[in-house]
Amino acid sequence: MLSNKKLFNVGSFEFCLHHLLIILVLSSSFSISALIRSQAADYGFQLNEFDPFFNYRATKFIIENGFDAYLTWYDNMSWYPHGRDVAGTSQVMLHVTAASLYQIFGAGTDLYDFTIVFPVVLGSLTAVVVFALVRVIGGTTAGLFASLMYSVSLPIIVRGTIGWFKSEPLGLFFGLLAIYLLLSGIKSNSRKIALAKLIGGGIFLGFSFSAWGGSEFFVLPIGIFIMSLPFIRQDNRFLMWAIPAFLLGIAIAIAPLERPGIQFFTKASGFMLIGPTIFLIACYFIQKMSKVEHGKRNCALLLAAVIVLGIFILSANVIGLPSFRYLNAINPFLTTTDPLVDSVAEHATTTIFQSFLFNSVFMIFGALGVWLIFKNLLNNSNKNRDVQIFALIIGLFGVYISSAFIRLELYSSLSLIILGSVGLSILTKEIFKHNKQENKKIIKSHPTALKISFTVIITVLLIIPIMLPASSNWVNSVKAPPTILNGGSNYNIATTDWLDAMDWIKNNTPKDAVIASWWDYGYWITTLGERKTLADNATLIDWQIKLIAKMLLSSPDEAWRILTSDKPSEGLNADYVLIYVAAQRVNSEDPSLYLVQGGGDESKKQWFMRIAGVSVDKYVYGDGLSGTNEFWNDTLLGKMIPFSPMFYVDLNTQQQSQSYVSGFTPIYINDIKFPKDGNGPLKLVYESSGFLRKDSGPINGVLIYEINKDYKPKTEAATVTESDTEASSESIIKTSGEFATIETTLGDIVIQLNKDVAPKTVDNFKKLADSHFYDGTLFHRIIPGFVIQGGDPNTVSGPPQTWGTGGPGYMIPAEFSSLKHTKYVVSMARGGDIDSGGSQFFIVLGDAPFLDGKYTIFGEVVEGKVVVDKLGSLKTNSDDQPVNVEQARIKSIRIS
Numbered sequence: 001m002l003s004n005k006k007l008f009n010v011g012s013f014e015f016c017l018h019h020l021l022i023i024l025v026l027s028s029s030f031s032i033s034a035l036i037r038s039q040a041a042d043y044g045f046q047l048n049e050f051d052p053f054f055n056y057r058a059t060k061f062i063i064e065n066g067f068d069a070y071l072t073w074y075d076n077m078s079w080y081p082h083g084r085d086v087a088g089t090s091q092v093m094l095h096v097t098a099a100s101l102y103q104i105f106g107a108g109t110d111l112y113d114f115t116i117v118f119p120v121v122l123g124s125l126t127a128v129v130v131f132a133l134v135r136v137i138g139g140t141t142a143g144l145f146a147s148l149m150y151s152v153s154l155p156i157i158v159r160g161t162i163g164w165f166k167s168e169p170l171g172l173f174f175g176l177l178a179i180y181l182l183l184s185g186i187k188s189n190s191r192k193i194a195l196a197k198l199i200g201g202g203i204f205l206g207f208s209f210s211a212w213g214g215s216e217f218f219v220l221p222i223g224i225f226i227m228s229l230p231f232i233r234q235d236n237r238f239l240m241w242a243i244p245a246f247l248l249g250i251a252i253a254i255a256p257l258e259r260p261g262i263q264f265f266t267k268a269s270g271f272m273l274i275g276p277t278i279f280l281i282a283c284y285f286i287q288k289m290s291k292v293e294h295g296k297r298n299c300a301l302l303l304a305a306v307i308v309l310g311i312f313i314l315s316a317n318v319i320g321l322p323s324f325r326y327l328n329a330i331n332p333f334l335t336t337t338d339p340l341v342d343s344v345a346e347h348a349t350t351t352i353f354q355s356f357l358f359n360s361v362f363m364i365f366g367a368l369g370v371w372l373i374f375k376n377l378l379n380n381s382n383k384n385r386d387v388q389i390f391a392l393i394i395g396l397f398g399v400y401i402s403s404a405f406i407r408l409e410l411y412s413s414l415s416l417i418i419l420g421s422v423g424l425s426i427l428t429k430e431i432f433k434h435n436k437q438e439n440k441k442i443i444k445s446h447p448t449a450l451k452i453s454f455t456v457i458i459t460v461l462l463i464i465p466i467m468l469p470a471s472s473n474w475v476n477s478v479k480a481p482p483t484i485l486n487g488g489s490n491y492n493i494a495t496t497d498w499l500d501a502m503d504w505i506k507n508n509t510p511k512d513a514v515i516a517s518w519w520d521y522g523y524w525i526t527t528l529g530e531r532k533t534l535a536d537n538a539t540l541i542d543w544q545i546k547l548i549a550k551m552l553l554s555s556p557d558e559a560w561r562i563l564t565s566d567k568p569s570e571g572l573n574a575d576y577v578l579i580y581v582a583a584q585r586v587n588s589e590d591p592s593l594y595l596v597q598g599g600g601d602e603s604k605k606q607w608f609m610r611i612a613g614v615s616v617d618k619y620v621y622g623d624g625l626s627g628t629n630e631f632w633n634d635t636l637l638g639k640m641i642p643f644s645p646m647f648y649v650d651l652n653t654q655q656q657s658q659s660y661v662s663g664f665t666p667i668y669i670n671d672i673k674f675p676k677d678g679n680g681p682l683k684l685v686y687e688s689s690g691f692l693r694k695d696s697g698p699i700n701g702v703l704i705y706e707i708n709k710d711y712k713p714k715t716e717a718a719t720v721t722e723s724d725t726e727a728s729s730e731s732i733i734k735t736s737g738e739f740a741t742i743e744t745t746l747g748d749i750v751i752q753l754n755k756d757v758a759p760k761t762v763d764n765f766k767k768l769a770d771s772h773f774y775d776g777t778l779f780h781r782i783i784p785g786f787v788i789q790g791g792d793p794n795t796v797s798g799p800p801q802t803w804g805t806g807g808p809g810y811m812i813p814a815e816f817s818s819l820k821h822t823k824y825v826v827s828m829a830r831g832g833d834i835d836s837g838g839s840q841f842f843i844v845l846g847d848a849p850f851l852d853g854k855y856t857i858f859g860e861v862v863e864g865k866v867v868v869d870k871l872g873s874l875k876t877n878s879d880d881q882p883v884n885v886e887q888a889r890i891k892s893i894r895i896s
Helices: 017-037 051-065 067-071 092-105 111-138 140-152 167-187 191-211 213-232 236-254 262-266 268-289 292-315 324-330 352-359 361-377 385-401 406-432 440-445 447-467 497-508 519-527 542-553 556-564 601-612 629-634 636-640 722-728 759-770 865-872
Strands: 006-010 013-016 514-516 576-585 593-595 643-649 665-670 682-687 697-707 739-744 747-753 779-783 787-790 825-828 841-844 857-863 890-895
Touching (some): 013 017, 017 111, 017 140, 051 067, 051 092, 051 111, 051 519, 111 167, 111 385, 111 406, 140 406, 140 447, 167 191, 167 213, 167 236, 167 406, 213 236, 213 385, 213 406, 236 262, 352 361, 352 406, 361 406, 361 447, 385 406, 497 519, 519 576, 542 556, 556 636, 576 601, 576 636, 629 636, 739 759, 759 857, 759 890, 857 865
Antiparallel strands (some): 006 013, 576 593, 576 697, 593 665, 643 665, 739 747, 739 890, 747 857, 779 787, 787 841, 825 841, 825 857
């Protein structure tokens, strides 16, 4: 054929015409992908989103201080005052890879610019990896189809645009490269090459785990594939060492890293690889000892037993379960009632409309691929049956898990690309091969017409989502301003408001200043403003985020107390407060009028309320958006937002009302409530230029308030009588005559039990204590200023990964009361279910009102408070576990 015509030789390799075609298609895939991903540069050459700014800062730290210093870096600028263990809480391989590549290829360029381009290059190069992977499964034609489809896939590209210096582009590159090496390795005829590929594949998969947590979704399909190999391959002797070699590569990659670390193999994800590997080896010996006709049957019986055993191990919490988001992806019917999790936009459940928008014609190709692959598996001459079964496994699994989160739509796209490209390849070969088919009569009659029609149809189907609809196709849907330029607002604008505000912080605030803001902006303030922040998008101290929300929704006086207090879990000890507002000025005359619901903090207030645990109905009208008078007058956030409602209008009829009417839109006026020369709890010290806009149009407004440390709350002057004090607080002392003595290494703690309000909880606690259930357990979770938590039987002899997951084997109902979670109160721990208490309990180290009404209070420390404080100050690791476990040991609990 013409495509096999030799052009020239490179050594012993013959370069033919079809090689040139492959190079041209791959070059086109790379270029198309890079061009689509780079569109946002039209607005400005900046990092996009929030996390990339920390990743840039961490990469810069490696370049300036070295890898060893990075591994021990404790970042005191983040999560003030607790700080952040970077190597234990970050995507280490992302930072290491970027720093290494910069030192090799980035000489003479600015690191910031390098990290902006990094995701475009890595994301586009993945098109070549996808070609190689799918080529192993379905041949060269399938690989070329896959490369082209990948280059225009919307879910993949939106998580790898220019400036998106986050986990996904590198994680996908490493993960798909690992799967290619795994499949290529088990298909290799050379054992030496196979060994190199398999170990290399494992190493790259380990790198992928470290670069992106989402890579763990590759584990389950790989595990299922390993378990299928004894039934579809005959060379079990080869597989018996090949798959362990792949796992060895993973261990080599992750062993030096704190996250995920070698403990990966003690968790559910590692179990999903080790278990199938053990099964594979066991099948080798079973088939060797069984008659030929009984070998696979016996392996099937073993498989059933393994599945039952695996379910038992996972349900018994012998190994650590994945986090909720992984469980939710596997079981999309799980729900969370935690508003902190739900408030993250990318955790939203995928809708049918979004699925069609993201995948469009890929769904058609994917369905075609499933049918043709199934059909092809029945062909006895099919030498790719094993890898095509893998395509079905990862394809169907990817489509399934993508129903949980919008963020996981890239997995459904990958799945459909793999299935669709293999299907298109099979169909193309059927259409274009010579007249030796069952439908020979049709092809002989219209050979050219059929081929042209097929080519036109496939081309049109691929072009439609790229070009239509004109306003929201796959290409222009990706084009949006970097978040730092539009604040993440609903407006397609690009301003320097945020950059100017960060520059002002850097040059006009003390170097040790602490800036309070909602967690979205923490990365920007720390990286660009070079000041300490309380929280960011990776903060693990969820109670501090809740305290920030509580501060924003408290009265100005109470918020001032929270902002200025230096007591852990009670105060933030901040110096400035930053808020961001996005609005639309609707006129150019005075007074200026505004529509205020553009995606800034004014639009997030409903989530602040849910996270803080305050009534949304009290502060938001029935439309779910408009703030009530109580919000504007009684909360610090309402007073920091520089607008006040003037009237309400029906935009269709222009009818106006001075008070809220359902269906009417609020119109606001400019209103600064805390001016710079005022004597309130805050003083406005900075407002970005966008907020001062004189003509109509969108507004980016960054406002910075200095906390007035000399402010005197009005309530301080009020006289508080003894009767008022008794009425405002409820004590749990002297309501029960029963006590529990906790004997610890550091001393005894005496708890007065409150059976009056929590009888079932107290009886359960007494029963467990009398049966010596608690003897030898640990206070396994220690968070200074918040809680010490104990009572988990897994802490007696189980690995640290299981601490916090154990219990007595049953659950008890919650018993809520009006009691408050004040310091030294004892309360029951639980899981996501309200009625999931068991044996674990915690002692509160500081007032935690956000726990009230959510956890069962059943006692209070009356003696040994010093011991509680000592336990609360023990040194811990990044998982809040005590470093010296013997100091946190509970010797016994006795009831008297």
